[in-house]
Amino acid sequence: MPSAMFSEESNLRAGPVRCAWRDYHRGQAAEALVRPWLALELDRPDAALDLVRDARGRPALRIDGHPAGSGPDVNWSHSGELLLVALGDGVRVGVDVEWLRPRPQAMALAQRFFAPGEAAALARMAPAAAEAAFVQLWCAKEAVLKAHGHGLSFGLDRLEFTAQGDAWALTACDPALGAPADWALHAFSPRPDYLATLAWRPRA
DSSP states (O other): OGGGGSOGGGEEEETTEEEEEEEOOTTOOHHHHHHHHHHHHHTOOGGGEEEEEOTTOOEEEEETTOOTTSSOEEEEEEETTEEEEEEESSEEEEEEEEEOOOOTTHHHHHHHHSOHHHHHHHHTSOHHHHHHHHHHHHHHHHHHHHHHTSGGGGOGGGEEEEEETTEEEEEEEOGGGOOGGGOEEEEEOSSTTEEEEEEEEEOO
C-alpha cells in the first residue's frame, strides 16, 4: 500500500502544519505518492480529493467539490532520495528539503542570488559550516517563496535572513510577502544528510 510508505516515525507537527517524508526515486510522480497520505490525514476517500494547479504550477486541494484553496493547504518537495509533504490548517504553507551533497559553488551562488548581508555572513564562516548554512538558508528562502506562491522566480534576494546562532531568522522582505513577523519557520533534519524547512503564515 503506498500510504504505508509514510511511517509513523516519519511524521512531524509544527504549529498548524503536519508533514511527513518517505523514500523517493528520481522520475516518480510526487503527486501520486502524496495523495494516500493526504487522504489518511484528512480522513477522506482518495476519490474525494482533487489536486489542482494554479497558473504558476502551485498545488492546491479541492475537497468534496469545494473550491480549491478553501480548505487545508498542501505543498511538497523532493531532493535526492527523499520526498517531504506538508499540510497546513488555516495557513499558506511551503516546504523545501535539500540533500547535503558537496556544493563547491555555494559561495558564488550566495554572492549572485542572496541579499548582501546573507552572503557576507556566509563568507565569515568556516568553509564546512558555510556550506551547511547555505543549504539551510536556501531551504528557508524557498519554503517561504513556495508558500507565497511565486517560487524562486520571485527572487531570492527579496527576503533577507539574519544568522542567529545556528539558525536563520527572517528579518526583512518585500511587502508582497507581508511582514517578517507574519511568518513562522521550522527548520529540521528529516534524515541524516538532509535539511528541510517548513514555512507558513495565516491565510489572508
